[in-house]
Amino acid sequence: MTTRCGFIAVIGAPNAGKSTLINQMVGSKVTIVSPKVQTTRTQVRGIALHENSQIIFVDTPGIFVPKKRLERAMVAAAWAGNDEADMVVLVVDASAKGRAKEETAAIIDRLVQSGDKRPCFLVLNKVDCIAPEKLLKSAQELNDRFPFQATFMVSALKGKGTDDILNTLAAAVPEGPFLFPEDQSGDMPMRFMAAEITREKLYHRLHQELPYSLAVETENWEQFDNGSIKISQIVYVSREAHKPIVLGKGGQTIKAVGQMARKELEDIMGVQVHLKLFVKVHENWADDPERYEHMGLDFRA
Secondary structure, eight states, X not given: OOOEEEEEEEEESTTSSHHHHHHHHHTXXXXXXXXXXXXXXXXXXXXXXXXXXXXXXXXXOXXXXXXXXXXXXXXXXXXXXXXXXXXXXXXXXXXXXXXXXXXHHHHHHHHHHHTOOSXXXXXXXXXXXXXXXXXXXXXXXXXXXXXXXXXXXXXXXXXXXXXXXXXXXXXXXXXXXXXXXXXXXXXXXXXXXXXXXXXXXXXXXXXXXSOSOEEEEEEEEEEOTTSOEEEEEEEXXXXXXXXXXXXXXXXXXXXXXXXXXXXXXXXXXXXXXXXXXXXXXXTTGGGOHHHHHHHTOOTTO
C-alpha cells in the first residue's frame, strides 16, 4: 500500500479557531483552547491518520502586529511553522470584523509577496455565525486576493465540514513513509502538555480579570509504583497585584483550577494524578530567556 505523509502549517489571525480545528481533525486534544486571543504560544503538532495518509498539522500562534518581546517570539514561531511545512491552511474567522480582518489581509499580503508556490487552502471557520450571502462574498474576496487551491466552510467547534478538509489534505500530501507511530496524536512532551492544560484552565477561570502576563511551568514530575503521578507546577505572574487574583479568596480560585487540570490530566493519562500548584511573582518573566526556552520560543526574535 502506498502511504502519504506531510506537514500542514495551520496559520491565521488570533482567535480564528486554529487549535479547535486541529483538535477536531486529530480526534483528540493536542493543543489548548480558550476564548482569549493568543492562547497558543508556540508550534504544536497534531497528527491525524486518514485513509493511507499521515497528516501532521502544525498549530501556530495567531499572527498579528507584535509590540512586545513575547509577541514577537510568538509571531516568529508562527511564520517558522509556516515556512517548514509542505502545505498551508489559512484559517479565517468568517464573522470577524475590524482588526481581525486587517490581520488576515496582512497575512495574505505576505503570502502573495513571498511568491510561495506551495498548495494553500482557505478555511472559513465559524460559518454558523454569519449570513450565507456575506459568507459567499467573503470567500470570493479572499480568493480574489490569493489563488487558494480550495475553500472550505466549517464550524470547527461543532465538527461540521472537517471531513472534507481531511479528504483533500490526505490526497494532497506527498507520498512517503509515516514519520510517527500510527497511534500517536501529538508530539508535545507530557510535562509541557500538563503545564499548558493548567494555563488553559487559568484562562477559562479568570476570564478578563488577568492579562496574558502569566506562564505555567512543570517543576517536578514523579511517578510511583502504582502508576499514579505527582506533578508540581509553578504559575508565574508578572506583578504582585496579580498573585491574589490567581489565588482567589482563601485560595479557592487556584484550588478550582487545580481540580479542573487534574481531572483532565487523569482522563488523558488514565492514572491517578496528584497536582500541586504554586504561584510566584516573577516581574520580568517575559524578558527571561529561560522562560522562552521552556515555551519553545526564540528569545532573540
